[in-house]
Amino acid sequence: MTFGPDTPRGGTAWLMLAATAVVAAVLVAEPGLRSVSTGCAGTLSVGLIVLGVVRHRPGSASWPLLALMLAFWALSAVLVHVQGHISSLAVAAVWAGQAVATGVTVNAVVSGKRPVTRSLTAGLDLIIIATVTFLVGAQIVAAGTSESRNWTAVAVASVDVALLSMLVRFAVSRRALGPSNVLVLVASFLAIVYDLLSAVQGRRLALPGEPSQILAVVFMLLFGIAALHPSMARAFSADTFTQRRPPSTALLGLLPLVLVPSGVAWAADVTGSRNLPPWAIPAAGAIIAGLCLLRGSDGLRSSEYLAEHDPLTGLANRRGLDRAFDEAPRAGGLSLLLIDLDEFKQVNDTHGHNVGDALLLLLRDRLVRATGTSGLAARLGGDEFVVLTQPHLAPVVAERFLQSLREPAVVGDLVLRTGASVGTADATSDATLAELLTHADVAMYAAKAAGGGRALAFHPAMRAEVARRFTLSSQVRQLLGHETFDVGRLEIRYQPLVELHSGRVIGAEALVRWMHPEHGLLSPDAFLGLVNSNHLDTELDAVVLNDVLTQLAQWRDQGLPMLPVSVNLTRDSLEDARLADRVLAALAVLSLPTSVLHLEITEHDQLSTDSPAQHTLGVLDAAGVRVYLDDYGTGYTSLEYLHRFPIKVLKLDRSVVTPLDAGQVHLVGAVNAMAVALDLEILAEGIETPEQRDQLMSLGIRYGQGYLFSRPLTAAQYAQTALAVTDESVPFPRPAGESARR
Known part of the structure; x- marks a missing residue:
């Protein structure tokens, strides 16, 4: 999670946050102000949310629902303050607010719903959540079938324990949470803690002057402050909810779920309504712990897979290539093909990165088909691919792939054409992957300098040409940067x-030439490619x-x-x-x-x-x-x-x-x-x-x-x-x- 102003307009929210801290400090010192402050905080927050919606115009219905929720809770606080006790009307207002809070949760879940995936990870997640839900439900049913007078208290407390664990799990597993999201999550956490403290005391609200009213004031104000920050416009968007952290980090979110059975048992003990069999809580805890261990093991395997594979194409990345190179048999020799797509940057610049990514996936499929089962295809990043294969197959793979590029790629309603330059290098018995990549890179640049759309094998003489082009590349920057070095003139x-x-x-056409102090008059073919690669067009x-x-x-x-x-x-x-x-x-x-x-x-x-x-x-x-x-x-x-x-x-x-x-x-x-x-x-x-x-x-x-x-x-x-x-x-x-x- 990130927590910091993303635009200058967020300054109002940070000032209000500082003011909330001051208010909390005052309420700690002055218990008599707590009751009246609770209703005032709720009313003020409703106004802040309305102001935020008008100013930032979010597309989600969650913010108006939050305002309605706070309006009900503010009404309950006002009734307690005016009447001096917790009336049935005040309790009804609390229940109405919680019903609306359920609507907020459902709306957020629906807006951030991801496509259903049939993976072991997704299945274990569902089983863990179902087990927690079943345990809480069993606790509620057991309390309801007994003669306990605290059925409502144990039911609410058990649900609150489960909600707290789910909230922590969500916060830990997401990575695109902005300041507004963080404030909403903190406010929700405090609201559940407030509700839990009231429930274990057998009430739905805090009495006037109780310390827990400070929590109510703070969480109500936090909801309103969250609506003032510009990031509130995307706080409940699908992008925010679906961007998850790596599996290894998300595993931390499982820890609160393991503690749910103990929390449910604590709620039952405090409310005096422990009606489940003695073995139920330990059994549920063991089941959830076992499921979390399986989920953790699967998450670690997923993390290891991601560490060695490119997230877009699923091909091996540099780390995966290192491993494949180390494990490759050397008896029949080994060749490396370095492939650089021609004019791919133009596709990204013209049509956007989504189209560029779709094109990369199409070209990945063609590369995998060209490689077959005789080699390993990898992506180093950007538009660079690598193939490890046997020496006698390297020219075949290169020709198959270049031949496949002659067919246009169809992305949506776009017909895209691209080429590639391929450099190949053969590994000696003691060659390292870095050396092989360097040799293939030299050959690839030679192929690109020769006009692209071809494959060239490395030979030592190419180094001189690459060195010359590197020098020219540096000099062309000096030439167009108006530096004082003697690099000739245009x-x-x-x-x-x-x-x-x-x-x-x-008429006439103006054609540029470079009068070089060492190489004489250079034609455009000798340096325009360098101008383009240095972004000096x-x-x-x-x-x-x-x-x-x-x-x-x-x-x-x-x-x-x-x-x-x-x-x-x-x-x-x-x-x-x-x-x-x-x-x-x-x-x-x-x-x-x-x-x-x-x-x-x-x-x-x-x-x-x-x-x-x-x-x-x-x-x-x-x-x-x-x-x-x-x-x-x-x-x-x-x-x-x-x-x-x-x-x-x-x-x-x-x-x-x-x-x-x-x-x-x-x-x-x-x-x-x-x-x-x-x-x-x-x-x-x-x-x-x-x-x-x-x-x-x-x-x-x-x-x-x-x-x-x-x-x-x-x-x-x-x-x-x-x-x-x-x-x-x-x-x-x-x-x-x-x-x-x-």
């Missing part, structure tokens, strides 16, 4: 976009955008044509709700027209429906900044993107353009027909031969880029070879409506 290259039939330049986008806009302003000042330049944006930048304001502010500072900046988003970066990207791109489009959909044909190829975002240009990926066989020709033609219908332009990437250009033109494609026209150029080269020989007479994209007349 440079922008401009690849011309052309009108196919004339070859006239109508937003910083890189900002640097590129700033450099491009500054260069556009320089070309304008030189009197060169103002052709648009497109800049690629990553998913992280699009998730920034302030992106539109910053882009428009940067254009305004440099006095650049919005038409000179075009932004490219990619299909690979799937954006959730609640992403700010739709609003951001809508604002930029309205201001005149055009949006391209890059890599079309290789990502999700979602028509939803064309509906959600103000796309003006589809950029056909080079993988679609380069082959242009019969199948691809029909595909490009169909895409072009769709673009005409949607009033979109198409620009083909990766054009390398005149034949490709001519075939694209025959299909109706008007624009393109590629090595046939120009490689990416420095700013000076682009100004000399492209801007100096063109003009602004070819608008791109064309005005709405014109592109459809082809």
Whole structure:
């Protein structure tokens, strides 16, 4: 349990709690105030609960029921104070309050009910509770069939003993109890103790001035204070009641149940109503103790299982993997496969962790099938899995799993695709698990660097490449963190976009390069993955955008044509709700027209429906900044993107353009027909031969880029070879409506 303010608004509750302590101290010193204070405390608490419900609006009916319960108990206290004795009307008010308290308990149990599980643990829990209930019931029946005048007292006292044990068991076994829950539990505990003390004295209420009235004042105030804390909104929610502590900790909650028989016997002795056979209490105690021992043994086994297994997938965890590795026979050799899912973080970020967990369970099933009975599958955490198997089976398992990933995973109404990078390592006779994991990790990163979706076996030469990537990873953080280390600089290259039939330049795409002091000019493939893994995409986008806009302003000042330049944006930048304001502010500072900046988003970066990207791109489009959909044909190829975002240009990926066989020709033609219908332009990437250009033109494609026209150029080269020989007479994209007349 946690007990502390979770928001600043909980301060009122803590002040009231301090005031309650002061009131209790005063009542200890002034017995004459106890009787009047009991009714006042109950009335005040009813008002506090009403105030808490109005302020925090909980969804549970338990709080109004608590207010009604306290109202009845406050009425009984007022009647005792006014009449000076315990009247039948006051007792009736107490019984009415306890009936409502039963309703509160039932409502809480129903709201926190978990699905029925047919496990030994659940069965033993039910048997223990049934035995305790049977013992209390037998005590009540025995007292009722005798001539004892204290039947009500022994019945109430026995029930109170059982309730106290159940309350302690509940408090110990739950782990998501907030401050409001804790206050309610303490108040309930004190209320039961108060009721028990009154019952063993043969009464339903404390007489005026009795010390137990202090308990009544305190527990009533605690119920009201609990309603003031913000955590009261979820105090009776299903999540609160169903989150349990580990089995080993929950075992402590069984101890009060073992004491119930002794408590029942004590209640009977005090009230003078011990009517059960002498052997009944010891027998019940022995049965409950035996059941608790069985329950404890089963709980410990469950705890040991959880210690070696992943709670989500049920696969072995790191501890279970250690044990399996130590026990694995080495006669035929041993291999380890380290599997890292590609783009899994994007699924979590886009669709939430619930969808991510469901996807992990589907992929677990595929991994278990791929592994078969010849190996052990484990999950290290996150999206990393491990398989221990025999060396000759390692490539087979890797290929089976990678092959299974080619089929999309269906989670609800979502169709998700993911890949994996696999590194394998063979164990020597004296290899440790840590060494094997290190070797497999090196191979896995090599597979990921090679493009992912493949398996590579470790060899020592890979260490140098991993070390190089580690150094580059550190340097890319320094590069984008504007640190003073000599790690080179980023440079922008401009690849011309052309009108196919004339070859006239109508704009350019900005492509980033890294001029490294040791490795020379690095292409994006060499460092963009490092930028992403270091969560620096937003910083890189900002640097590129700033450099491009500054260069556009320089070309304008030189009197060169103002052709648009497109800049690629990553998913992280699009998730920034302030992106539109910053882009428009940067254009305004440099006095650049919005038409000179075009932004490219990619299909690979799937954006959730609640992403700010739709609003951001809508604002930029309205201001005149055009949006391209890059890599079309290789990502999700979602028509939803064309509906959600103000796309003006589809950029056909080079993988679609380069082959242009019969199948691809029909595909490009169909895409072009769709673009005409949607009033979109198409620009083909990766054009390398005149034949490709001519075939694209025959299909109706008007624009393109590629090595046939120009490689990416420095700013000076682009100004000399492209801007100096063109003009602004070819608008791109064309005005709405014109592109459809082809």
